[in-house]
Amino acid sequence: MQDLPDSRSVRWYRRLTRLYRAPFRHEYETEMVALVRDRQAERSDARALVTLWAELLVDLCTTAPREHARMLIDDLRHAARVLRTTPALTGPVVLVLAVGIGATTAVFTLANGVLLRPLPFVAPDRLVLLDESAPARGIPSMGTNFPNLRDYQRESRSLQQIGAYFEGGFTLTGGGEPERVDGAWVSWNLFDLLGVQPVLGRTFRREEDGPKIETAVILSHGLWQRRYGGDPGIVGHTIPVGGTPRTVVGVMPQGFRFPERGELWAPMSLDPVANTRTDYFLTAIARLKTALPSPRRPRRCRRSLPASGASTQRRPQEWSCPSCRFATASRQTTQPSSCACSSRCSWSSRSRARTS
């Protein structure tokens, strides 16, 4: 007897049996397909076909995962039985596995947080940290100070925007128990630089970040919900922050915390006179005009930072004359060919070459 070719439905069902685990499929695929063929032969009208396929799909969705789970349970049961018979081997194996899995998880968690997961900011590949160092004093990282920050902002060409912050705690009073929250004092443009927009209100304005101006504050979503009951009219209200009344100008989006646990932000409002170049407490962040093409770019970026005024005085040894120690205030990236204090000494790179 010659078999008739399978209908499209049967062919499709045969393909879908691949959802079952291989041993089960090899054992029963032919039977299952035959059963579908018989079911289809009972009635061939469109309604019956729809009903049949509804049954088959439900059946596939429930029994295929069950068969896979069953195989897994069988394997685990077999493994447990084998391990139970050899406890001297099982103990060390379980211990090694536990330590291995724990260590791997810890390393991955760290790598995921630091290397893999992108920063929660717009175009994070264009964000850089501006950090100063004093290798001669053994300080590899020291942040920056306010005058240097202003120099960077004024003279940088490769950076689109530069902002800064320093962490701090705030005491909230009024309308309930006093509460201490983590937060940061930020430059007025920091949130725009990061590309984070508030869900209510706005970010800080330039005029709110002046010396001794203490008027504005921005809340995190969590703090807004927790302390102020998610009041939609919170923007424009004045709340006491550390004894000073400040106007809430915005509420940041849910999940946004900066830095790390910060829930409240106020403008830095730094005084350029009171904050000198020796006051290193700022963390500066900048947005590049173009994305970093390679990891080498930050080094070039650091060299191109401005070297004006007193900021140059921080590194006189790079430019000082070997004879009279006169420091040259220059943008040159190579050593000058001669000393700029021509009236006090006659050193030049040629004379140096001769003496050596």
Place this chain on the structure above:
Amino acid sequence: MVLRSADGNPPAGPLPDVVFHILVALADNERHGYSVMQEVTALTDGRVRLSPGTLYGAIQRMLEQGLIEEVRGPKAAADERRRFYRITTDGRRAAVAETERLRRLLAQARIAGFAPKRT
């Protein structure tokens, strides 16, 4: 009667509905899968209709537990390539035990007034 729960052995607890239905369908005759499905549908007045995955998943477990066994189909069968199954002694015992369990359950339900009392 001995009901065992380890791999390859009959189950110790109540039988799953599908398994019991298949055992009942195979009680008087050896059948292939489609015939089992038809018999279950007929015995339950169409309330239970076994789909392929459910049917053959149950058949596989019942074969492993020794409740049914595969047999050569009758030569008179329309398609000799079909695989036929027959209830085993263990399968029959399991079905009897399940029936007894259900009978006791029904008796308790009658006492509680959940089912009509026998006349």
